[in-house]
Amino acid sequence: MPHPPCPNNGIAIALASVLGDDKVAHPGSPAYQNSVASYYSVQQATIRPACVVFPRTATLTKEGPSIAFGVRSGGHTGWAGASNIAGGVTLDLTGLNDIEVTQEGTIVRVGTGATWDAMYQKLHPLGRTVAGGRVAGVGAGGLTLGGGISHLSPQRGWKCDTVLNFQVVLSDGQVVNANADENADLFFALRGGGGNFGIIEKEARALGAYDPFVFLSYAMPDQNPIASYGEENVRRLVAVRDRVDPAGMFTKQVPGRHKIHNA
Numbered sequence: 224m225p226h227p228p229c230p231n232n233g234i235a236i237a238l239a240s241v242l243g244d245d246k247v248a249h250p251g252s253p254a255y256q257n258s259v260a261s262y263y264s265v266q267q268a269t270i271r272p273a274c275v276v277f278p279r280t281a282t283l284t285k286e287g288p289s290i291a292f293g294v295r296s297g298g299h300t301g302w303a304g305a306s307n308i309a310g311g312v313t314l315d316l317t318g319l320n321d322i323e324v325t326q327e328g329t330i331v332r333v334g335t336g337a338t339w340d341a342m343y344q345k346l347h348p349l350g351r352t353v354a355g356g357r358v359a360g361v362g363a364g365g366l367t368l369g370g371g372i373s374h375l376s377p378q379r380g381w382k383c384d385t386v387l388n389f390q391v392v393l394s395d396g397q398v399v400n401a402n403a404d405e406n407a408d409l410f411f412a413l414r415g416g417g418g419n420f421g422i423i424e425k426e427a428r429a430l431g432a433y434d435p436f437v438f439l440s441y442a443m444p445d446q447n448p449i450a451s452y453g454e455e456n457v458r459r460l461v462a463v464r465d466r467v468d469p470a471g472m473f474t475k476q477v478p479g480r481h482k483i484h485n486a
């Protein structure tokens with residue numbers, strides 16, 4: 224479907240002259256169309272930015288003009304304008320998607336645009352996992368900034384709590400680290416405080432041992448999500464079930480994957 228003409232083409236031209244044509248996609252170009260069409264929700268996919276910028280480095284905020292911009296990692300947030308912007312500049316960070324595991328296998332460094340399914344696929348053969356998103360396509364950046372509920376959260380906490388360090392671009396273009404020792408206030412804020420403080424480029428997070436439930440959204444029939452809650456939590460659930468439904472009517476007669484008797 225042809226895109227409606229964009230009134231703000233001047234922005235795209237100005238940015239391309241600073242950043243290079245390969246990093247700025249104009250309306251109607253394949254890169255622009257692919258980016259806009261790849262949002263999870265129709266509400267976001269129908270928004271038309273003046274251009275889409277694909278940063279590879281942290282220079283954009285330093286050199287870009289003062290205009291409104293949207294920031295997008297996985298693009299999974301549903302509401303219109305969450306990570307896209309009508310007539311402004313959309314920063315599409317999906318290209319910042321490196322996933323690098325340290326030699327000891329205890330830490331993963333991940334670009335903000337990496338998706339959780341890509342992360343699990345990388346970690347699975349290494350026998351490692353992390354508390355991450357529950358659905359393919361959700362991005363590392365957005366999920367962390369919102370706190371992040373994982374299938375492994377009952378055992379390992381919020382997704383943002385496994386982060387050890389953020390590499391962040393601030394409004395003045397500085398690239399800083401935020402962790403427990405350095406910029407600790409920013410570290411606190413980024414773990415659930417949303418996109419109010421800067422642009423995350425990269426996160427380092429602690430890994431745990433492989434858990435067979437990381438692929439829950441595409442679970443094999445023999446997997447049971449309840450088991451991912453951990454033995455102690457399962458014991459508590461079973462105790463409640465035994466008290467309120469001793470015959471196990473709801474666990475046995477109602478089909479589904481979240482079943483205690485499989486855990």
Ligand SMILES: Cc1cc2nc3c(=O)[nH]c(=O)nc-3n(C[C@H](O)[C@H](O)[C@H](O)COP(=O)(O)OP(=O)(O)OC[C@H]3O[C@@H](n4cnc5c(N)ncnc54)[C@H](O)[C@@H]3O)c2cc1C
Binds near residue numbers: 297356362363365
């Ligand atoms: C099908 C589906 C399943 C979901 N499952 C889960 C789930 O299991 N657990 C859970 O907790 N949530 C879940 N969510 C909600 C989801 O976590 C949030 O929508 C999350 O923000 C998506 O992250 P994203 O990177 O894909 O989103 P985006 O839409 O790209 O970004 C979300 C927000 O973060 C900002 N942002 C993104 N990247 C950056 C960055 N690098 N720096 C600064 N700001 C940035 C954006 O501007 C936007 O405001 C789900 C949503 C959907 C639609």
